[in-house]
Amino acid sequence: MLPTKLNYEKPSLNGTIQVPGDKSISHRSIMFGAIASGKTTVEGFLLGADCLSTISCFRKLGVEIELDGNQVTINSKGIDGWTEPDAVLDTGNSGTTTRLMLGLLAGTSFHSVAAGDDSIAKRPMKRIVDPLRLMGADIRGRTGGQFTPLAIQGTRLAGINYTLPVASAQVKSAILLAALNADGKTVIEEPVATRDHTEIMLRHFGVDIKRNDNIIEMAGGQTLSARHVKVPGDISSAAFFIAAALVTERSEIRLENVGTNPTRTGILDVIAQMGADYEIQENETAGERSADLLIRSSRLKGIEIGGSLIPRLIDEIPIIALIATQCQGTTVIKDAEELRVKETDRITAVVDELSKMGADITATEDGMVINGPTPLSGADMKTYGDHRLGMMAAIASLAADGSVSIDDPDCIAVSYPGFFEHLNNLIV
Ligand SMILES: O=C(O)C1=C[C@@H](OP(=O)(O)O)[C@@H](O)[C@H](O)C1
Ligand SMILES: C=C(OP(=O)(O)O)C(=O)O
Numbered sequence: 001m002l003p004t005k006l007n008y009e010k011p012s013l014n015g016t017i018q019v020p021g022d023k024s025i026s027h028r029s030i031m032f033g034a035i036a037s038g039k040t041t042v043e044g045f046l047l048g049a050d051c052l053s054t055i056s057c058f059r060k061l062g063v064e065i066e067l068d069g070n071q072v073t074i075n076s077k078g079i080d081g082w083t084e085p086d087a088v089l090d091t092g093n094s095g096t097t098t099r100l101m102l103g104l105l106a107g108t109s110f111h112s113v114a115a116g117d118d119s120i121a122k123r124p125m126k127r128i129v130d131p132l133r134l135m136g137a138d139i140r141g142r143t144g145g146q147f148t149p150l151a152i153q154g155t156r157l158a159g160i161n162y163t164l165p166v167a168s169a170q171v172k173s174a175i176l177l178a179a180l181n182a183d184g185k186t187v188i189e190e191p192v193a194t195r196d197h198t199e200i201m202l203r204h205f206g207v208d209i210k211r212n213d214n215i216i217e218m219a220g221g222q223t224l225s226a227r228h229v230k231v232p233g234d235i236s237s238a239a240f241f242i243a244a245a246l247v248t249e250r251s252e253i254r255l256e257n258v259g260t261n262p263t264r265t266g267i268l269d270v271i272a273q274m275g276a277d278y279e280i281q282e283n284e285t286a287g288e289r290s291a292d293l294l295i296r297s298s299r300l301k302g303i304e305i306g307g308s309l310i311p312r313l314i315d316e317i318p319i320i321a322l323i324a325t326q327c328q329g330t331t332v333i334k335d336a337e338e339l340r341v342k343e344t345d346r347i348t349a350v351v352d353e354l355s356k357m358g359a360d361i362t363a364t365e366d367g368m369v370i371n372g373p374t375p376l377s378g379a380d381m382k383t384y385g386d387h388r389l390g391m392m393a394a395i396a397s398l399a400a401d402g403s404v405s406i407d408d409p410d411c412i413a414v415s416y417p418g419f420f421e422h423l424n425n426l427i428v
Contacts (some may be wrong), residue, residue, distance in 0.1 A: 002344035007403035013251040013426040021231035029229040034063040037078030038226030053092035084110035091116035103174030106137035107181030108154030115149035159184035162300040169194035172382035182220040195263040232259035232290035239316040245295040265286035274300040302329035318392040325359040333367035344384035356373030378402025
């Protein structure tokens with residue numbers, strides 16, 4: 001049973017943890033292993049509910065996937081060996097599974113249906129369906145295919161030239177995965193750089209893909225070779241403990257083997273500008289970068305966060321908002337309207353929930369404005385079924401007087417199973 005009521009009296013955090021594997025890389029490791037023919041092995045896989053949804057979908061496509069702790073073995077006959085699923089592909093709460101998998105299903109030779117939970121049913125799919133249709137995909141769904149459930153009749157696809165209308169790694173990746181199976185070349189322009197795990201893993205699996213400034217080019221019809229994938233810790237999960245150490249007194253923690261791909265490290269730039277006391281000790285790794293992070297209690301100041309920084313910290317904004325409540329001065333977060341179409345509307349949810357605790361925080365159309373520092377007090381916090389809101393509430397309780405209750409702590413297992421064990425291990 002996970003705790004629903006938290007009452008810490010001005011705790012400090014001390015010690016070392018290794019946060020679970022990166023969610024984005026874990027999803028992709030299963031998909032790439034399923035596309036390649038042969039045996040792909042994965043170490044450090046995230047056993048979060050979202051990544052387990054990916055495993056269950058690809059098993060339904062006839063791919064053999066075995067789990068042994070955090071190690072995964074994928075035995076696939078290659079994408080041409082996938083079989084028509086006899087049930088709906090259930091993507092659970094996972095936007096990444098839904099969108100990336102659609103790109104792959106579009107180019108098969110069979111029919112499939114993808115659907116997830118109530119939150120997924122509200123998330124926009126037009127951003128994927130539009131470019132896939134331009135490639136020739138046959139996808140149908142409610143309101144012309146804007147939302148799940150989506151029915152896909154696999155067909156022959158052609159490469160496209162496409163400029164992303166939103167800064168989204170999921171859209172970029174869905175197009176690239178479809179393009180693998182398409183005739184001709186695909187060229188994607190992304191106005192603002194987004195996480196590049198798909199491009200890095202494509203290269204690792206032997207695909208020739210080029211990037212010049214913000215233009216990505218890849219020829220279709222390339223085959224992937226099965227590989228071993230090492231998944232570093234998820235910086236989006238580490239972010240919660242980074243915040244915890246910063247906003248509590250006399251804390252010093254070490255977070256081992258955290259992924260530090262530069263397209264993901266916006267949170268480190270933010271805390272540096274806020275004046276945080278921290279160190280990065282880089283590990284020697286090929287492919288995805290990783291480092292140990294040392295974080296200490298800090299006196300922080302408010303800053304402005306927007307522009308090209310936003311995609312580099314998009315999932316960290318709820319916890320950055322909490323940090324901002326403890327900063328001296330004003331923090332402005334802008335250009336983050338994408339937050340409104342995540343697991344829940346994260347602008348409204350963060351502002352409503354932190355306000356309940358006494359924060360001085362106001363929503364704007366594309367972000368929020370936070371004045372600090374403000375003392376926080378206990379409150380009954382809602383997660384809206386959103387793992388990141390659940391963890392934000394738990395970390396906020398460390399800085400609050402009085403007890404904090406969380407209505408649905410179980411949703412945290414979407415990206416961070418074992419979150420409360422790590423929290424309890426670090427608290428002194
Ligand atoms: O590609 C990915 O793995 C992800 C991309 C981001 O979504 P968008 O591409 O919709 O911004 C992010 O919010 C999500 O948690 C994971
Ligand atoms: C937005 C998220 O994930 P997804 O889009 O995969 O549901 C997240 O993990 O914060």
